[in-house]
Amino acid sequence: MKITKLFQRGEFVITGEVGPIKGAVSRDWRVSPSCAQEAWHLQDFVHAVNVTDNQSAVMRLGSLAASVGLKQRGIEPIFQLTCRDRNRIALQSDLLTAYSLGIDNVLLLTGDHIQLGDHKSAKPVFDLDSVQLIRMAKGLQAGHDITGHDIENPPDMALGAVVNPNFEPLDLQLLKMRKKIDAGAEFFQTQAVYDDRVVDEFVAKTEKFGRPIQLGVVMLKSPQMGAFMNRNVSGISVPRAWIDEIGSVDKADRKKKAAEMMGRFIARHKDKFQGVHIMPLGWTDVVPEILEHAGISVAAAR
Numbered sequence: 543m544k545i546t547k548l549f550q551r552g553e554f555v556i557t558g559e560v561g562p563i564k565g566a567v568s569r570d571w572r573v574s575p576s577c578a579q580e581a582w583h584l585q586d587f588v589h590a591v592n593v594t595d596n597q598s599a600v601m602r603l604g605s606l607a608a609s610v611g612l613k614q615r616g617i618e619p620i621f622q623l624t625c626r627d628r629n630r631i632a633l634q635s636d637l638l639t640a641y642s643l644g645i646d647n648v649l650l651l652t653g654d655h656i657q658l659g660d661h662k663s664a665k666p667v668f669d670l671d672s673v674q675l676i677r678m679a680k681g682l683q684a685g686h687d688i689t690g691h692d693i694e695n696p697p698d699m700a701l702g703a704v705v706n707p708n709f710e711p712l713d714l715q716l717l718k719m720r721k722k723i724d725a726g727a728e729f730f731q732t733q734a735v736y737d738d739r740v741v742d743e744f745v746a747k748t749e750k751f752g753r754p755i756q757l758g759v760v761m762l763k764s765p766q767m768g769a770f771m772n773r774n775v776s777g778i779s780v781p782r783a784w785i786d787e788i789g790s791v792d793k794a795d796r797k798k799k800a801a802e803m804m805g806r807f808i809a810r811h812k813d814k815f816q817g818v819h820i821m822p823l824g825w826t827d828v829v830p831e832i833l834e835h836a837g838i839s840v841a842a843a844r
Contacts, residue, residue: 543589543590543618543646543647544646544647544698544699544700545557545589545590545618545620545646545647545700545702545729546700546728546729546754548589549729549754549816549817553589553817554812554816554817554818554838555589555590555754555756555816555817555818556587556588556589556817556818556820556833556838557588557589557590557591557592557620557731557756557817557818557819557820558581558584558587558588558591558592558819558820558821558822558826558829559591559592559593559594559819559820559821559822560577560580560581560584560591560592560593560594560608560826561577561593561594561597561602562577562593562594562602562603562604562605562607562608563576563577563602563603564600564601564602564603565603566603567603567607567611577593577603577608577612578608578611578612578615580822580824580826581612581617581826582617583826583827583829584617584826584829585616585617587829587830587833588820588829589618590618590619590620590647591612591617591618591619591620592619592620592622592649592731592819592821593605593608593609593612593619593620593621593622594622595622595623595624595627595651595653596624596626596627596653596659597654598654598658598659599626599653599654599655599656599657599658599659599660599661599664600659600660601659601660601661605621605622605623606621606636606639606640606643606645609621609640609645610640610643610644610645613643613644613645614644618646618647619645619647620647620648620649620702621640621645621647621648621649622648622649622651623636623637623640623648623649623650623651623675624651624652624653624654625651625652625653625667625668625669625670625671625672625675626652626653626654626655626656626666626667626668627653627666627667628667628669629667629669630669630670630678630688633669633670633675633678634678634682634687634688637679637682637697637699638682638693638697640697640699641697641698641699642697645699646699646700647699647700647702648679648699648700648701648702649702649703649704649731650672650675650676650679650701650702650703650727651672651675651703651704652668652671652672652675653668672703672704672722673718673721673722673725674725676701676703676722676725676726676727677725677726679699679701679726680701680725680726682696682697683696683697683698683699683701683726684696700728700729701726701727701728701729702727702728702729702730702731703719703722703727703729703730703731704730704731704732704733704758705718705719705722705730705731705732705733705748705755706732706733706777707732707733707735707740707741707743707744708733708735708737708740708777708778708779709777712743712744712747713747716747716748719748719751720751723751723752723753727753728753729753729754729755729756729816730753730754730755730756731755731756731758731819732744732755732756732757732758732819733758733777733778734758734759734760734771734778734821735757735758735759735778736759736762736778736779736780736781736784736807737779737781738807738810738811740779741757741811741814742814745811745814745815754816754817755815755816755817756815756816756817756818756819757808757811757812757814757815757817757818757819758818758819758821759804759807759808759818759819759820759821760821760823761800761801761804761820761821761822761823761825761828762780762784762785762788762800762803762804763788763796763797763800763823763825764788764789764793764796765785765786765788765789768780768784768785768788769785784803787799787803788800788803797825797828798828798831800825800828801825801828801831801832801835802831802835804820804832804835804836805831805832805833805834805835805836806835806836808832808835808836808838809835809836809837812836812837812838818836818838820832
């Protein structure tokens with residue numbers, strides 16, 4: 543199922559996100575990896591599930607293997623592919639392989655830098671950037687590789703991209719967004735955003751772009767997490783009010799409080815977007831509560 547078909551029908555598209563395990567899985571999947579368990583929590587409440595690609599530059603099970611495993615079990619994946627670890631030969635090969643194995647949706651990203659992860663001596667690749675990656679994927683759809691050579695059976699996947707509403711100056715980020723659209727991006731998911739003012743400015747400046755955008759939200763689990771993100775995560779700002787509110791309850795109550803806070807935020811802004819992308823960071827079991835607080839019917843994903 544190409545996610546773009548849902549956007550074309552005017553549906554409010556709900557997606558979630560899981561990270562593959564740091565390890566291998568049994569070949570028959572009788573022992574379910576945690577990413578599958580998290581996805582099963584989501585499957586009745588979302589249209590599709592993003593599968594991250596060595597997120598934060600931490601080595602894990604490959605996104606493609608996890609995506610195919612979920613697809614085989616009736617959970618629609620969005621295969622994430624980054625430029626950090628592969629050159630253009632490998633990137634093209636992985637896209638062709640993904641399509642050949644039944645993957646219909648891909649999110650194309652630059653990728654977090656090596657220094658954020660657990661293999662700091664690894665050599666980053668970044669042969670292409672995200673705009674070039676999208677253009678290359680579009681070329682494969684048109685029947686040729688990045689060098690112009692014809693390919694057999696061109697892949698037909700929905701091509702997604704990311705955009706950061708928090709970036710300053712915003713106009714530079716919107717220039718890059720326009721380049722991604724020109725390269726072939728068909729839908730966007732935003733990076734995590736928490737500030738109402740940031741959302742409103744971003745929406746006002748992107749209405750003319752003519753591409754569906756999902757509001758991206760990351761579960762704020764603790765005040766320490768908010769402070770860490772403000773110090774260390776480039777392009778994301780967590781307002782003091784968010785940090786104070788999540789810190790106002792006991793640790794045992796933070797999951798419920800986080801769901802309430804996320805739901806309220808989505809409720810305020812859902813009518814400005816064509817969908818929402820929820821990044822629960824393992825707390826997939828509270829996604830139904832988030833949607834309830836947001837006033838989004840569970841049936842919307844089915």
